[in-house]
Amino acid sequence: MDIGDVREVTAGDCSDLYYLDTGMYETGGYGAVYILNDDRPAIIETGIGTNHDLILDALAELDIDPADVEVVTMTHIHLDHAGGAGFLAEACPNADICIPAAGASLLADPGKLVAGTKNAVGDQWQFYVEPKPIPEDRIVDLEDGDAIDLGDHELRVHAAPGHAFHQVVFEDPANDAVFTGDAAGIWIPDREEIVETSPPSDFDLEQCLEDVELLAEIDPDVLLYTHFGPRYVGDDAERALENYATVLTEWVSAVEAARAELDADEDVMAHFASATEKGEAWNEQKASAEAAMNVRGVIGYLDNRE
Numbered sequence: 001m002d003i004g005d006v007r008e009v010t011a012g013d014c015s016d017l018y019y020l021d022t023g024m025y026e027t028g029g030y031g032a033v034y035i036l037n038d039d040r041p042a043i044i045e046t047g048i049g050t051n052h053d054l055i056l057d058a059l060a061e062l063d064i065d066p067a068d069v070e071v072v073t074m075t076h077i078h079l080d081h082a083g084g085a086g087f088l089a090e091a092c093p094n095a096d097i098c099i100p101a102a103g104a105s106l107l108a109d110p111g112k113l114v115a116g117t118k119n120a121v122g123d124q125w126q127f128y129v130e131p132k133p134i135p136e137d138r139i140v141d142l143e144d145g146d147a148i149d150l151g152d153h154e155l156r157v158h159a160a161p162g163h164a165f166h167q168v169v170f171e172d173p174a175n176d177a178v179f180t181g182d183a184a185g186i187w188i189p190d191r192e193e194i195v196e197t198s199p200p201s202d203f204d205l206e207q208c209l210e211d212v213e214l215l216a217e218i219d220p221d222v223l224l225y226t227h228f229g230p231r232y233v234g235d236d237a238e239r240a241l242e243n244y245a246t247v248l249t250e251w252v253s254a255v256e257a258a259r260a261e262l263d264a265d266e267d268v269m270a271h272f273a274s275a276t277e278k279g280e281a282w283n284e285q286k287a288s289a290e291a292a293m294n295v296r297g298v299i300g301y302l303d304n305r306e
Contacts (some may be wrong), residue, residue, distance in 0.1 A: 001229075003028050006035075006058045011232035012221035014175040016153065019229060020058045022051035024080060025127045027282045029190065029228050031080060034179065036172075037062055039151025042071035043092075044170065044179050045226050046084030049129040055084065056091055066092045071148055073155065075181025076167035077103035078199070079117045079128060081226060086110075086132025097134050098148055100157075101141035103166030107134050120200050120296070124289045142168060155179070158218070162208030163197065169215065177222035177230075183211040185244040186227040188281045194244050195278065196251040196294055197227070203297035205252050209245050216241045255298040269295045 001007060003023035016037045024031025024047060033055055034044040041064050043055065059066055069092040074082040077099065085107060089097050099107055106113040110131045118125050142148075144159035148170075156171040160183040170179040178184075185194045198208075215223075216238045223231045223240070233240045258268045269292040278287035 001029070004054045004057065006061050009034075009175075009177075009222070009224070009230045011230040012176055012234070014177055014222055014230070017172075017175060017177075017224075018058070018062060019224075020054060021228070022047040022054055024048055024051065025124060025282075025286050027286045029188070030282055030286065032226055032228050033058070033084075034224060035059065035062060035064070036150055036153055037064060038153050040070035040149070041068055042073065042148070042150050042155070043069060043088060043095075044155070044224075045074050045081050045181075046072060046088055048080050048127065049083035049087055049131055050127065052084040052087035052091070055088065067094055069095045071096055071098055071150065073098035073142070073148065073170070074100075075160075075169060075179060075183075075226065076100060076164045077107055077113060078164060078182075079113065079131060081181065082107060083128060083131045086134050089134050089138055090132065095138075096140045097138045098140045098142050099134075100166045100168045101143050102161075103164075104139050104141050106166075107131070108136050108139060109133060116201070121293060122289065124286075124293075144168070158214060160211040160214060161202075162204050162206075162211040163199075164202045167211075169211075171218055171220070175222065176220050177224050178215060178218055178220045179224045179226075180215065181226060183208070184215055184223055184225065184241060185247065187223070187225040187229065187231050188278070189229050189231070191281055193281075194240075194247055196248050198248070198251065198294045198297040198301070200293070200297045200300045203301050205248065205301060208248055212241050212245045212248075251294070252298050252301070255295055256302055259299065259302070265296075265299055268299070
């Protein structure tokens with residue numbers, strides 16, 4: 001799948017659902033945006049903003065006029081999920097911009113969000129663009145238990161705050177699928193491997209494990225990862241999610257052990273950034289930056305736990 005390609009999601013019994021590779025961080029196979037072509041067409045996740053033109057190209061390929069898009073939504077307000085929302089609000093003038101309520105004000109006035117993102121992603125900021133503020137009268141707040149009616153499909157909102165206090169996941173019962181945001185980790189389809197995500201500053205291991213249990217209780221046939229793409233799990237959803245819980249727990253333990261052995265937190269970040277093998281799937285720059293960011297998130301969690 002090349003950057004900008006649009007594919008129909010054919011996993012399980014999914015219908016009316018498409019995804020594209022946005023080329024996030026100039027890396028293929030890392031950032032996906034989904035389009036549900038229903039009575040009320042919806043865009044789920046918006047990328048980092050630099051790629052919003054690819055989303056509009058995807059709409060054109062699917063013969064959806066931007067003026068006919070009625071919902072733009074995101075699982076949380078980290079800018080790799082929400083950075084394109086303001087651009088899409090402009091391009092899709094009739095769309096409700098549905099945002100988890102806990103973070104909605106930060107997208108209406110994104111200054112603090114930008115500062116926090118720069119602190120979290122470091123040198124990766126070069127791949128971002130300043131997000132556009134979203135007019136408050138376009139924003140629809142999402143709370144746990146809400147549902148977005150699209151026609152044949154609805155997006156049921158479940159709070160999943162372990163990765164970030166403003167994160168939700170969207171259950172699509174008609175497709176027996178869940179848009180996981182970052183609650184189920186990062187899926188690398190070429191390697192059929194699930195890996196950790198633990199960025200600063202809100203990462204909380206215990207809550208992440210509760211979020212994994214929530215997903216297991218929903219028990220979907222298909223997990224729709226923002227990073228990256230659809231994954232059919234069928235009757236093995238619980239086992240697949242338990243595997244991520246193990247990956248995440250072992251990751252935190254590994255960082256904690258390295259921190260006990262090395263002299264400084266910077267040495268811990270450098271150790272994991274140099275040791276990562278994810279460059280085989282993405283690129284070395286992105287893989288190293290991701291590892292360092294995830295270490296920082298675990299360090300913050302460990303400090304807060306003490």
